[in-house]
Each structure stands twice: as C-alpha cells, then as structure tokens.
Amino acid sequence: METPTNPTLRQFLKNRILWKVYTMWFLRRIVPLIVLQVAAIALALQIFAKNVFVSMVFRNAAVASEQGYWAFLGYLWYAFLNTRPLVQVTVLVILGVVALLIRDVVRMVMTYATLKVRGDRG
Secondary structure (H helix, E strand, O other), rough: OOOOOOOOOOHHHHHHHHHHHHHHHOOOOOHHHHHHHHHHHHHHHHHHHHOOOOOHHHHHHHHOOOOOEEEEHHHHHHHHHOOOHHHHHHHHHHHHHHHHHHHHHHHHHHHHHHHHHHHHHH
C-alpha cells in the first residue's frame, strides 16, 4: 500500500498538469477582473479626491457625531445630497465596487473553508 508522503509519478504529473491548468484559468479569467476593479477604484478615488475636501468632511463629521448616531447619519446623507452629481456617481461606484470586492472575499473564504473541511475528512 502506498503512503501519502510518497506520491506516485502518475499523481505527481497529474498535480503538475492541474496546477498549470488552474494557473492559466486564473490568469485569463480572474486577473483581468481584479485589474478592472482596481482601476475603477483608482479612477473613482482620483475623481473623489479632486472634488471633495476630505479633511473638512471628517472635521464636520466629528462635530455631528457628538450629537449621536442619527445626527451623524443625517450629516452623511445631506452631505451626499449637496455634492455635485459627478461626486455622487463616484461615491456610488466606489460603494458598488467595494461591495463586489467584499462578496468575492467572502466567496473565497467560504470556498477555502469548504475545501479545508473536505480535506480533513478525506
């Protein structure tokens, strides 16, 4: 009977081929999506930085947060409504891309956890 620490040549070649296939799939399918998401975030942040005086927003948010959570949320809402449409669209794009990134990370963690559980059993 073979031991798991001494794989056969067939298993070694199979693993090597699978790694090459997975690497090519990752480079062709996943990397372009990641690059696109990073480029969208970078562009959105650049537009945001040119149009919003961030330190004043933080200073005013600190003043509003002293009055409670609802005052802080109200400040954020009215600050968003009183910006230019370009800034509003930029903020929505940033939030959308961040939501997609969080979704991808959660999927990755869940897949890893599932594979880890399967690996421990088998």
